[in-house]
Amino acid sequence: MHRRHFIALTSAFALSPIALHAAPTLSTPTQAEAAMKAGKVVLLDFWASWCSTCAAQERVLTDLRAENPDYDRKIAFFIIDWDQHSASNLSRRLNIPRRSTLVALNGQTEIARIVAGTSKKDIASLLDQALAAAPA
Template structure:
């Protein structure tokens, strides 16, 4: 699932440079940070969880989803927040 998400995200980054220019992406290793206070506070349930934050506010989330449309919608949410 993680690899499929990564392929979709990379394709979207390639298709629209605004994502990379305006949105900060952070890849967190679940095996290392599963019990980290931030992971617990955000209630990250498992690997393959994508979360969009603006400050402390959660704007969207996908858990184990690999749909291009869903991931694009999440990235569009992040981009809209970044340029607002």
């Protein structure tokens, strides 16, 4: 194989997961606040498209949600675009320090949060705490 072909094929293979991976469905702070005011258990994911930590958290959340369907049945997930909503009332009220912040709430009451953490064990613990707060 010619060196040029090898480099082209290797580059295409290495970049293919990025091209195939779609951006998550984003929510607005207003949508999240409505669910919180309704007393739902929510997980707020303050996310940025350029953030590698956010991407790692997203992969872990996707895996955990696939492993345990109760997460999706009992927790309302909201992905808030940090670049657009970092100065929102919701971000300020919850003292969100940065993107890659995950916050679980039962209505208006914070259950727990993770800032810039990507450990599957820690994120599973956060989701399990939210699940425990959800009505049966």
